[in-house]
Amino acid sequence: MPSERDEHLLGPGPKHILALDGGGVLGVIELAFLERIESLLKMRNGDDPDFRLSDWFDLVGGTSTGAIIAACLALGMKVADVTQLYFDLAPRAFRRKRWRITGLTARFDAGPLARFLEQVFGDRALESGEIRTGLAIMARRYDTGSPWLISNNPRAPYWEDAADGSYEGNRHYRLAKVIRASTAAPGLFRPERIQIAEGEAAGLFIDGGLSPYNNPSLALLMLSQARAFGLKWKMGPENLSLISIGTGLYRHHPTHQDKPPLFAGELVMRALMNALPDGQLLTLTLLQWFGESPQPWQINSEIGDLAGEVLGGRPLLRFQRYDMPLEIPWLDKHLGRLFSDRELKDLRRIDDASRMRELHAMATAAAASQVRLEHLL
Numbered sequence: 040m041p042s043e044r045d046e047h048l049l050g051p052g053p054k055h056i057l058a059l060d061g062g063g064v065l066g067v068i069e070l071a072f073l074e075r076i077e078s079l080l081k082m083r084n085g086d087d088p089d090f091r092l093s094d095w096f097d098l099v100g101g102t103s104t105g106a107i108i109a110a111c112l113a114l115g116m117k118v119a120d121v122t123q124l125y126f127d128l129a130p131r132a133f134r135r136k137r138w139r140i141t142g143l144t145a146r147f148d149a150g151p152l153a154r155f156l157e158q159v160f161g162d163r164a165l166e167s168g169e170i171r172t173g174l175a176i177m178a179r180r181y182d183t184g185s186p187w188l189i190s191n192n193p194r195a196p197y198w199e200d201a202a203d204g205s206y207e208g209n210r211h212y213r214l215a216k217v218i219r220a221s222t223a224a225p226g227l228f229r230p231e232r233i234q235i236a237e238g239e240a241a242g243l244f245i246d247g248g249l250s251p252y253n254n255p256s257l258a259l260l261m262l263s264q265a266r267a268f269g270l271k272w273k274m275g276p277e278n279l280s281l282i283s284i285g286t287g288l289y290r291h292h293p294t295h296q297d298k299p300p301l302f303a304g305e306l307v308m309r310a311l312m313n314a315l316p317d318g319q320l321l322t323l324t325l326l327q328w329f330g331e332s333p334q335p336w337q338i339n340s341e342i343g344d345l346a347g348e349v350l351g352g353r354p355l356l357r358f359q360r361y362d363m364p365l366e367i368p369w370l371d372k373h374l375g376r377l378f379s380d381r382e383l384k385d386l387r388r389i390d391d392a393s394r395m396r397e398l399h400a401m402a403t404a405a406a407a408s409q410v411r412l413e414h415l416l
Contacts, residue, residue, distance in 0.1 A: 047097040047172040048192055054272045055280050055415075056263065057096040057112075058256040060319070061103030061248035062286025063224070063389025064129045064398075069108060069284045071402030072361045073118045075410045076282070083412060091115045093171040095415075096282075100175035100190075100259045102247040104286065106221040110160065110214055113174040122399070128155050129392035149219070149228040156215040165191045165217070166210035175262055177247035177255045178221040181230060186250035188258045189217050194269025195262075206236045220244035227390060254319045256283045256326055260356070276331040276357035282415065283326070285362030287398070289387060290316045323360055330358035333414050359414045363405040374404055 041049070059069050073092065081090045093099070093115045101109035111121045131151040163169060175190035189209055192198065200208040212233065220231040224246040232241035252258045260281060263272045272279055324338050327345045331354035335344040363370075365387050370376045378386065386394055 042168050043093075043171045044168070044173065044191060045193070048270060049194075053278050053280070054097045054263065055095055056256075056259050056282070057092070057099045057109070058254065058259050058281060058283040059099075059101035059105030059109050060255075060283075060285045061101070061105050061221075061246065061253045063104055063227075064125075064392050064395050065286035065387075065389055066104035066108055067122065067125055067395045067399040068286050068363050068402040068405075069105065070118060070122045070125060071399050072284050072406040072410060073108070073112070074122070074403070075406035076415060077118045079410065079412045080415060083416075091117065091171070096172060098173035098175065098259060098263065100173075100177070100188075100255045100262075101221075102177040102250075102253050102255045103222050103224065105255070105284075106176040106178075106218050106247070107156070109176065110170075110174060110218055113170050113172050114160075114163075115169075115171045124155075124159065126395060128152070129395055131155070149223070149231075152222065152228065153215070153219055156219055160214040160218065163214045164210065165189070165212050165214060166193075167214070170214075175255070175259055176217050176221050177250065177252045177258060178217065178223075178244045179247055179250045180242050181245045182243040186247065186252055186258070187244070188252075188255075188262060190262060192262065192268055192270065196267055201236075204237070207234065221247045224389075225249065248315065251318050251322075253315055254283060254285065254322045256281060256358075257322050260326075274355045276354050279356040280415070281326065281330070281356055281358050283323075283358070283360045285319070285360065286389075287365040287387065288316055288319055288362050289365045326356075326358045326360075330354045330356045332358050332360070333411070334359060334409065336360055336362075361406065361409050363402045370401075373408065374401055376401065 077092055080092070080095050081087065084090045092112050099109045099113050108121055111124070170191055173190065173192060175188055178187050178189065180187050189212065195209070197206065197209050199210065216231065216233055220233060223229065223231045223244060231244045233244060234241045247253070262268050263270050263279070264274070320338065323336060327335050327338070328348065328350045331349070332346070335346050337344050365383060367378060367383060370378060385391065386398065
């Protein structure tokens with residue numbers, strides 16, 4: 040008898056993908072949107088108290104903080120319970136070390152985060168039958184410079200052990216270790232080591248956000264379509280939908296009051312600050328261009344939101360992005376909240392748990408205005 044996971048990944052019928060961005064404590068923004076999505080889908084299913092998002096989504100994937108949330112959902116947890124876990128975890132995970140050498144040691148001790156992941160996920164491996172739907176986690180292997188999309192897809196390359204013993208199959212990877220690898224943000228937490236092959240040095244992994252896939256939507260779409268992964272889900276907006284949720288995207292906009300960088304290193308750092316939002320904007324652009332978006336986002340002043348313009352003439356999927364941009368004009372227009380530059384800078388911090396409840400309340404209001412049941416069906 041096929042498992043729930045196999046029914047989602049390998050069974051017939053329309054498929055639904057959920058992609059969750061990285062962003063530290065800003066993951067509470069995603070959770071507010073997920074609460075709204077869960078509520079609407081539960082209502083559609085007759086207010087069944089046993090309904091979970093793992094019943095609806097056939098593939099749930101995330102990067103960094105999104106990986107934690109994705110794994111919890113794939114195990115069949117209620118969103119409210121995941122939210123409470125976040126409120127409990129963040130103050131412990133982002134407590135500064137009593138001592139550290141700036142630039143030489145990580146800002147936070149990884150112990151509380153690792154213990155939390157062990158407590159929630161235990162000894163479960165990716166092959167565990169308790170994972171009720173497709174699950175994919177994005178990390179970056181630092182020692183090879185390659186992004187790794189690690190999933191519970193039994194048809195994926197490297198799922199089984201190598202016949203010659205050259206590597207251990209992904210099916211054996213412990214969930215807590217893989218998620219810890221995805222959350223190992225350089226400077227904040229130490230890297231995570233995962234044993235790839237017996238007798239060889241362990242692979243060194245860092246946060247998946249340090250790849251082009253802090254928004255993992257394109258990676259998940261590839262997992263569903265590329266021949267190597269063995270799924271080849273049927274395409275078209277009537278067959279494939281992808282919901283992508285962000286953690287408060289923003290771009291650094293220098294003003295006339297900002298002083299030009301005096302040093303080359305400062306210029307490099309300022310440029311790198313926009314590399315992540317640039318990559319996420321590219322993902323958004325491509326998916327709105329490839330697909331049919333009921334509620335598209337403005338890309339920029341040059342190309343608009345690409346509404347009604349589909350690359351190749353036929354949409355490959357239905358795509359909807361939800362987010363709460365942490366930018367002064369957007370928050371003022373859509374939520375009636377006006378922040379100073381200083382206040383907004385504090386609100387954007389991915390390692391400050393003190394503003395989580397405020398962020399969650401704001402995102403709840405944003406979700407109420409953005410998420411519609413017809414987007415999900």
